[in-house]
Amino acid sequence: MKLKKKIALIDQHNKFGFWGGKFGGSFIPETLKKPVEDLTKKFQKLRKDKKFLKKRDFYFKNYVGSPTSFIKLEKLTDHLNGAQIWAKVVSEANGGAHKIYNATVHALICKSMGKKYIVGDTGAGYAGKMLSMAAKKFGLKCKIFMGAKDIKRQKPNCDAMRKNGAEIIPVYSGSQTLVDAVSECMRYWVSNCDNTHMCVGSTVGPNIFVKICGWSTAQISRELKIQIKDEFKKIPKKIKLINCVGGGSSAYGFWSNFIDYDKKQVELIGVEAGGPENSKLHAAPLSRNAKIGILHGAASYVCQNKDGQIEETESISAGLDYPGVSPIHCFLKDTRRARYTYATDEEALNAYKMVTHFENLNPSLEPSHAFAEAIKIAPKLNKETIIIVNSCGDAKKDRDIIKQKLGKY
Amino acid sequence: MSNSLINISFKNAKKENRPALLTYTVAGDNTKKKSLEILKSISEYADICELGFPHNTPIADGGQIQTSAYRAIKNGIQINDVFSIVKSFKKTKKNKPIILMGYYNMIYQFNENKFIKKCKESKVDGLIVVDLPYPENKIFASKCKKKKINFIQLISPTTSKKRRNQIIKDSHDMIYYISMLSTTGGKLKVSPKKILQEYTKIKKQNKLKNIVIGFGITEKTIKSLKKADGLVVGSAICKEITNSIKKRQNTVTNVTNVVKRLKNKIK
Ligand SMILES: Cc1ncc(COP(=O)(O)O)c(C=O)c1O
Numbered sequence: 069m070k071l072k073k074k075i076a077l078i079d080q081h082n083k084f085g086f087w088g089g090k091f092g093g094s095f096i097p098e099t100l101k102k103p104v105e106d107l108t109k110k111f112q113k114l115r116k117d118k119k120f121l122k123k124r125d126f127y128f129k130n131y132v133g134s135p136t137s138f139i140k141l142e143k144l145t146d147h148l149n150g151a152q153i154w155a156k157v158v159s160e161a162n163g164g165a166h167k168i169y170n171a172t173v174h175a176l177i178c179k180s181m182g183k184k185y186i187v188g189d190t191g192a193g194y195a196g197k198m199l200s201m202a203a204k205k206f207g208l209k210c211k212i213f214m215g216a217k218d219i220k221r222q223k224p225n226c227d228a229m230r231k232n233g234a235e236i237i238p239v240y241s242g243s244q245t246l247v248d249a250v251s252e253c254m255r256y257w258v259s260n261c262d263n264t265h266m267c268v269g270s271t272v273g274p275n276i277f278v279k280i281c282g283w284s285t286a287q288i289s290r291e292l293k294i295q296i297k298d299e300f301k302k303i304p305k306k307i308k309l310i311n312c313v314g315g316g317s318s319a320y321g322f323w324s325n326f327i328d329y330d331k332k333q334v335e336l337i338g339v340e341a342g343g344p345e346n347s348k349l350h351a352a353p354l355s356r357n358a359k360i361g362i363l364h365g366a367a368s369y370v371c372q373n374k375d376g377q378i379e380e381t382e383s384i385s386a387g388l389d390y391p392g393v394s395p396i397h398c399f400l401k402d403t404r405r406a407r408y409t410y411a412t413d414e415e416a417l418n419a420y421k422m423v424t425h426f427e428n429l430n431p432s433l434e435p436s437h438a439f440a441e442a443i444k445i446a447p448k449l450n451k452e453t454i455i456i457v458n459s460c461g462d463a464k465k466d467r468d469i470i471k472q473k474l475g476k477y
Numbered sequence: 478m479s480n481s482l483i484n485i486s487f488k489n490a491k492k493e494n495r496p497a498l499l500t501y502t503v504a505g506d507n508t509k510k511k512s513l514e515i516l517k518s519i520s521e522y523a524d525i526c527e528l529g530f531p532h533n534t535p536i537a538d539g540g541q542i543q544t545s546a547y548r549a550i551k552n553g554i555q556i557n558d559v560f561s562i563v564k565s566f567k568k569t570k571k572n573k574p575i576i577l578m579g580y581y582n583m584i585y586q587f588n589e590n591k592f593i594k595k596c597k598e599s600k601v602d603g604l605i606v607v608d609l610p611y612p613e614n615k616i617f618a619s620k621c622k623k624k625k626i627n628f629i630q631l632i633s634p635t636t637s638k639k640r641r642n643q644i645i646k647d648s649h650d651m652i653y654y655i656s657m658l659s660t661t662g663g664k665l666k667v668s669p670k671k672i673l674q675e676y677t678k679i680k681k682q683n684k685l686k687n688i689v690i691g692f693g694i695t696e697k698t699i700k701s702l703k704k705a706d707g708l709v710v711g712s713a714i715c716k717e718i719t720n721s722i723k724k725r726q727n728t729v730t731n732v733t734n735v736v737k738r739l740k741n742k743i744k
Binding site: 086093094095096097098099100101102103118232242247251252255258259260262359360361362363364365367370374375376377378431 | 532580585660
């Protein structure tokens with residue numbers, strides 16, 4: 069299994085859609101074959117279409133707001149007294165997280181396919197909020213599928229979705245979290261694929277959805293590369309790009325333009341959700357060695373039992389609380405280009421506390437997992453090492469959880 | 478595979494001038510023992526029995542079948558139990574075809590080859606794998622064929638003409654036509670006339686294949702689709718199990734009565 073250079077990772081799959089010959093694919097019911105094929109053809113065309121690219125760039129600049137800033141966390145760096153810590157503040161993007169890139173692109177695709185309805189899944193509520201925003205902007209009717217547990221714990225984002233005119237469909241099956249929301253959204257698409265477009269909220273699902281999402285979030289690393297060169301004159305000798313991984317859309321977007329670099333120069337570190345310290349449950353299929361399985365139309369490392377039943381997960385962060393992960397991250401793991409680890413709920417909360425204490429930054433619980441790893445490794449590294457954390461979400465949505473756990477928000 | 482039990486069942490139904498009746502129940506719903514009893518009892522009226530091996534993330538199933546699957550899993554059903562149910566069933570009903578139906582991850586975890594071997598040992602006659610479409614299923618389907626297990630392809634209203642012809646060519650004794658854009662258990666939202674038109678297109682392509690129609694078939698709608706080679710009823714049966722449990726009534730009797738009535742409607 070080997071990575072190719074100079075070809076975007078999203079395109080390094082075989083004709084059946086597998087990365088590394090075994091991750092990804094399109095395990096879908098017959099009914100979805102045609103809509104998936106139509107979407108695949110459409111996307112292939114659009115990504116080469118100059119007019120479409122211009123439109124994307126226009127909306128990324130004027131609607132999403134690019135570039136998001138790249139800043140040094142001076143006080144946190146001083147406190148940890150090791151590597152320099154920087155942040156790419158993707159939470160500045162319209163809506164407060166990276167999910168806006170994928171949502172905007174899907175809305176544009178939906179429009180150009182002549183469909184009037186768009187549906188999507190959400191866990192933390194950001195994917196749903198952003199899709200509801202994009203739908204409103206482009207005049208589409210929008211339904212968002214969300215686990216009942218997540219509706220309770222991510223209320224601010226639900227309020228936003230409703231304000232944007234989207235309908236939230238609560239999902240009561242299984243663990244009532246993201247995994248169930250994605251399943252229910254796919255079922256809805258099976259029944260309505262003739263007039264409805266589906267957006268998958270991360271780099272998961274059947275091959276084409278991994279590609280569209282990765283293509284969209286790649287904007288983050290396009291910006292970052294320019295910003296790093298502006299700041300340091302060249303790509304420094306030692307950089308570590310740390311990103312939380314749920315489905316992996318934010319991490320892929322953050323890394324995509326740096327994958328060709330030697331890992332000794334640019335190390336890629338993915339941080340999954342380790343769950344509560346005293347719990348057996350987690351949402352860390354990559355770093356806690358889950359087996360390969362098929363979930364939501366793709367093969368990836370999946371938390372599952374020996375029979376192949378998908379295991380329940382647990383995390384304080386709704387956005388990371390998912391038993392599977394993107395096939396492209398499985399590929400990056402097996403080729404050893406990226407390293408994956410996890411942070412527990414407690415570590416993420418402590419990281420949140422420390423970052424907000426020292427800095428004027430308010431990362432949501434998802435990127436707080438990434439900060440936990442940065443805080444762990446920074447003191448052991450020298451001052452020439454540049455750690456960059458993707459602060460990909462704003463903590464407003466986590467207000468209630470943080471207040472409950474830390475006593476204040 | 479012209480002398481397969483599946484083929485013979487269709488021939489027998491044809492002799493009686495009616496479509497074959499195919500039932501779908503979930504293995505282990507609501508217990509291992511009960512689901513075997515139900516299977517044995519309904520097989521008096523059903524020509525072919527589909528048995529679901531339940532998965533907890535079924536992306537193409539509606540509420541009724543999901544409920545049955547979650548119930549079975551909660552009551553501890555495992556894949557090996559599914560095989561032992563089939564084995565016990567075949568001890569007394571050796572000529573009744575059994576088709577296992579489920580999602581690919583369960584087969585993948587078990588290992589494809591081991592799974593087929595186990596099917597053979599338990600006398601499974603056919604397999605439907607919901608999320609392993611053509612052409613991704615080619616290798617697995619041919620492995621099944623080698624062991625004389627029918628791999629059953631699905632065709633849907635969205636299937637293109639070209640694709641339809643390829644699927645028919647690659648199919649074994651039986652093809653499953655999905656009546657409409659829906660998960661299992663949806664309301665029949667397409668007219669029976671329209672469904673039969675699509676059905677006829679498939680049938681004309683190769684008259685030797687047995688084409689069954691499924692999705693949205695209930696006691697109310699079954700008669701209108703009588704012209705087909707076979708008709709599959711699943712959610713309506715699963716729903717009866719749920720209702721019987723709720724009312725603390727005998728699931729075996731109630732479900733058997735449903736199947737009996739379905740059969741009477743197509744005689
Ligand atoms: C702020 C934030 N970060 C990360 C994630 C995890 O998703 P992904 O791994 O696709 O970036 C989510 C998902 O909802 C999120 O809202």
